[in-house]
Amino acid sequence: MRKFVAAIKSGDVTKLHQLIASDKTSIKEASGTIILSEAVRENNVEIVRLLIELGAEVNDEDRVLYDNETPLAIAASKGNLAMLKLLIEAGAVVNIPLKDPEYWTPLMCAVSSGNFDAVKLLVEAGADVNEIRDGGNFPLAVAANCDYQEIFAYLAPLTNPELRQQVET
Numbered sequence: 001m002r003k004f005v006a007a008i009k010s011g012d013v014t015k016l017h018q019l020i021a022s023d024k025t026s027i028k029e030a031s032g033t034i035i036l037s038e039a040v041r042e043n044n045v046e047i048v049r050l051l052i053e054l055g056a057e058v059n060d061e062d063r064v065l066y067d068n069e070t071p072l073a074i075a076a077s078k079g080n081l082a083m084l085k086l087l088i089e090a091g092a093v094v095n096i097p098l099k100d101p102e103y104w105t106p107l108m109c110a111v112s113s114g115n116f117d118a119v120k121l122l123v124e125a126g127a128d129v130n131e132i133r134d135g136g137n138f139p140l141a142v143a144a145n146c147d148y149q150e151i152f153a154y155l156a157p158l159t160n161p162e163l164r165q166q167v168e169t
Contacts, residue, residue, distance in 0.1 A: 008039045008047055016047060020054060040074045045082050058092040070096055076106040076122060079115030084122070094127040105131055111142040116150050123158065130160045141167050 007015040036056040039047040048071075052058065058071055072092040075083040088094065094106060107127040110118040119139075123129060132138045140159045143152040144167040156164055 004035045005038050008035065008042055008044065011042070011044055011047070013046060013050065016050065036071050037069055037074055040071045040078075040080075040083055040087070043078060043080055043083065045080075045086060048083060048086060052086070052090045058087055058090050059096055070106070072096070072106040073104070073109045076110035076118055077113050079110065079113045079118045081117055081121060084118060088121075088125050094122055094125045095131065102133065102135070104133055104137070105139075107131075107139050108133060108137065108142050111139045111148065111151055111155075112146060114146065114148050114151070116148075116154065119151050120154065123155075129155055129158045130163055132163075138163055140164060 003019055004016065007019060036048065036051050036058065039051055070092070072084070072087050072094065075087055096106070104112070105127065107119065107122045107129065110122055129139050140152065140155045140163060143155055
């Protein structure tokens, strides 16, 4: 796996093709999600597209590298719209059920990054604006805590009135 990660970090698509061709295990069966997460972290859309085409799983929470960091959550944190669109088109679940209630949703990651367009894209793709995580946090509360007024103004009318009242008082 280290060779895959090294090729991804260097952006060496040719080397990645060689590694995939010489490896007996498919990307899907190996550590596909971990490798995909690394490519997303490196903001390399071309490599992410290749890995998805080769079967890398975009939703496998059991194979994430760090807490909560599904490929979609990483892309949301980085605010990379092209990456978000690619992952959503590949079937990334915007409301992926995370095992640990402390893990933030991709929408909460996008909100905390302050990227309005990423927030809007995830909401338009069906992200739940009312999901409560991490000790009572939800997207509107994150926007309020970070003082992201544009994101707050966008999310407020979409948020459950009871939740909205928690941050408006």
